Amino acid sequence: DIQMTQSPSTLSASIGDRVTITCRASQSIFSYLAWHQQKPGKAPKLLIYGASSLESGVPSRFTGSGSGTEFTLTINSLQPDDFATYYCHQYSTNPLTFGGGTKVEIK
């Protein structure tokens, strides 16, 4: 199975900050990488697919980059609505797998 390792597991930031979350795959997943956002008690929501493509309706302050085994999610100018947990997800190979999540907290 492909292991997905996210860092950090928790991140404290202030409104307006730029934050970066990293996701590493245990083998190449090309660009078959997505980012999902989850708020407490809610279902996840797709933000980014294909490593860097923004899902329709998602604010442009979210950007994804990377390919192969190294990926990043950047949130430019953090907003109050962005405090949540973020998961990377590889869909290159079955079984599909997720990173452990990064919780973005208010500093």
Added chain:
Amino acid sequence: EVQLVESGGGLVQPGGSLRLSCAASGFTFISYWMHWVRQAPGEGLMWVSRINNDGTSTVYVDSVRGRFTVSRDNAKNTVYLQMNSLRDDDTAVYYCTRGTPNLSTFDQWGQGTLVTVSS
């Protein structure tokens, strides 16, 4: 509006069975693969199973293979997850998700249904 509505969760004893349903609306159901993803309390996300458009191909994570069965009824726009021989570690919120055929992530999620396995 795209909607995925899960039902069928509840409390079940270890070794018992449960069938989850996911009713889809607002899109052409037969055009999409459907997946189940679960989340144990306080934990991360884990993909469970996938079924293709016409139900002829299914895939499972190792921990549920042989115990869980995914199926779909395209006439009813519904996907199912039959869960047998349930164990304590199957306790989770189960989400129904939608994916396009072949290599794709999940672009729509249901609200989830809680399955609790406990004596």
